[in-house]
Amino acid sequence: MRPPSLPVDEEVRQQARSLIHTARHAALGVLLENGLPFVTRVAFGTAPDGMPITLISDLAKHTGALRRHPTCSLLIGDPGPKGDPLTHPRLSLMATAEFMCRDTSRYAELRAHYLQTHPKSKLYADFADFHFVRFNIREAHLNGGFARAFTLTANDLGLEG
């Protein structure tokens, strides 16, 4: 059986973009050294150009995994406390992680932009083991509830690199 594929229209694009702009955390799926998947919670935000980013520590298992194998997946879109969690819209991103270099003006802009939406991160954003990581998106899957599944491109999300 193949998943039903629905045509992507402007409403679908807007719903996916809105999930990216409002998400503050994500479930990150990485590959471990043994090639097996591993899912953890990470912070989630956007760079000034709208690209999804996170701020992660070298002390976390997922950080070493992303350095070895940058291909990953992110799930965003909170179900909220009420109703069937599977009727709430969510977005699965298929991405490649790129660690950002600290000593650039671009990094300072990115840091300032991120801290506007994640003010509590000021406490640790400058610790030596913390790094901003940008996610370059290859493809996304929006699930807007039962029988509302869509495949989107980076262009649909306004995120073409």
Add this chain to the structure above:
Amino acid sequence: MRPPSLPVDEEVRQQARSLIHTARHAALGVLLENGLPFVTRVAFGTAPDGMPITLISDLAKHTGALRRHPTCSLLIGDPGPKGDPLTHPRLSLMATAEFMCRDTSRYAELRAHYLQTHPKSKLYADFADFHFVRFNIREAHLNGGFARAFTLTANDLGLEG
């Protein structure tokens, strides 16, 4: 740098078990045919023996992936609407998926037990494309907030097969 490893005590075991028994959905990480990770939201519950289970459709991309490659990971533990989502406890499970056969008395018990906690699933639990899948746990990682990371065994969770 290696992640700090803290000793597991009874309080940690109870916190992890409580996350399993109260979770109603999870972020599931599977491997696609190309070997890349993919994270989606699935329902989450427990069998009468306490083992984590889900109810998934053949129409979903993750179902085919689990049939081809049953090794997977699940993230449970909702952050809730307030505070820093990274201070809320969550549990990453490393598991192997096992599709349950329909025509057994064990299946009927499992179905009845699951529907007690997921009453809305009655609408589709008996559709031909839906399947209960049991997750045999190899290892779990509890993150109880910053600098509170623990590695647990199936035995710690009371889930030894």
